[in-house]
Amino acid sequence: MFPLHQRLTRYAPHLVAWLMLSTVGCVLLARLELGQLRDAFETDARISHRLLSQRAVQHDAVLATLGLLQPGGAEAAEQRLSSVYPQILGVQRRDPGTAWPNAALDAAEQASRLARSAALANLDFTAERARYQLVLAAQPASFALLIDVQASVPWNDWSMPVQTSPVRVTLEHAGQAFVVQPGRIGDGGWRFEFHKHLASASQPFDVVAIRQVGWQELPWAFMLLWVVGVACGVVAWSAWQGQRSARRRAEELLRVGQVARLNTLGELAAGMAHELNQPLTAILANTQAAKRLLQDDPPELSTACQAMDQAVAQARRAAEVLARLRRTVEQPSSAQPDEAVDLEAVVRNALDLLEPELRRRDVTATVKAAQSVRVHAERVALEQIVHNLLTNALQALDQVPAGERQLTIHIAVEEGAGVLRVVDSGPGIAPDILPRVFEPFFTTREGGLGLGLSLCETLAVGMGGQLLAQAHAPRGAQFILSLPLAPAP
Ligand code: ADP
Secondary structure (H helix, E strand, O other): OOOHHHHHHHHHHHHHHHHHHHHHHHHHHHHHHHHHHHHHHHHHHHHHHHHHHHHHHHHHHHHHHHHHHOOOOHHHHHHHHHHHOOOEEEEEEEOOOOOOOOHHHHHHHHHHHHHOOOEEEEEEOOOOOOEEEEEEOOOOOEEEEEEEHHHHOOHHHOOOOOOOOOEEEEEEEOOEEEEEEOOOOOOOOEEEEEEEEOOOOOOOOEEEEEEEEOHHHOOHHHHHHHHHHHHHHHHHHHHHHHHHHHHHHHHHHHHHHHHHHHHHHHHHHHHHHHHHHHHHHHHHHHHHHHHHHHHOOOOOHHHHHHHHHHHHHHHHHHHHHHHHHHHHOOOOOOOOOOEEEEHHHHHHHHHHHOHHHHHHHOOEEEEEEOOOOEEEEOHHHHHHHHHHHHHHHHHHHOOOOHHHOEEEEEEEEEOOEEEEEEEEOOOOOOOOOHHHOOOOOOOOOOOOOOOHHHHHHHHHHHOOOEEEEEEOOOOOEEEEEEEEEOOOO
């Protein structure tokens, strides 16, 4: 398994995407809910304002009617007012030549006379029964209504449940406030406010509605659902991505494998020439000797037989070499033109392809590139060299305990060439076999063909470069590939 920090790095983009999508979704859901709560609040506040305004206007109308009914009709109306309008606790009149019982009513009558409409007096919102008086200066008598504020509220038409509604509604005037509906006002969260004066010039009370929305009122269930939904989406997306890159990796490996087989063909041909040369020479020598021995008089049958046996053995060896060739080669070759290739990109691509191998062996590959190095090379051949060197290093690392496996790839420019070093902490290469590792068919691996490094060297030399093997202190092996730098663009 990968260490925790590596897994975190791998899944960091998914985590960030999940966090961002979750946050954006939750903020939108919260805003939607707050918007709906605000709309509902404003509708309720406007209805309250309209209902209270209607009552205030009614008081103005009652007073105006009393003023108009006199002389004669006002007395009868005064008697019946309280039964029709329960909020009107009483009616007072000041006939010409008499005085109001208190100076406030005098002042209000003065104000009413000047304004030609009713005026307020003796407002007391703090009394046990909140009340105020409304005075209208008229001829011959002036009138004053005593109004009960609580009874002025049209409870039958009220749009909110008074005791349980979270909205607080107050009537405010001249520093006094009458609580129409207590509401629930807590700390924190969001506060909606509504202020509007009653639509009556004589009773310009401010209708104040307040709604405090607490954090607990946010749509947590939907938000949780969204967060879980996004997590599922990200996991599904990540799985799909994983499948896609596994497919891409498999295709790429197939391509590299095919190219490897193509190049191996050339290498194999060279190896075969080398391998077949010796048995063919021996067969030739043995058959010529046998011919001579048979022509002798008397013919040397037993020695001729021995020579023929040796020829047969050599022919068998040659046939074996050819069988190996047939097993290995399946595809024809094709060469690519040289181009400017970025060494680090090739290395990263190869590491990406080998990612499952690295993971399986618990190997972390480190790429150290001081600068970007572009070499003049045949891309596919370079890819194959890098792939082979990394595969060899991984096979070498199999032979040491998991905790000691290190693979480092250095990229640099040295002495005017692009240099790639593949360094592993494996068992290294014994000094006696170091000179032989590039020989065709030289292998120490069970099931190895011994053509990988020899092919890599041929390809490197073919591109004007070279490939060297060295021991690496304190342990392990390093393979150094140098290639000509690509001309500056
Ligand atoms: P194969 O992998 O089929 O054996 P190669 O040509 O790739 O053929 O390698 C030849 C030999 O070189 C290997 O069998 C091994 O002994 C040696 N070798 C290659 N790479 C390494 C390495 N990184 N560490 C140690 N030995 C190596």
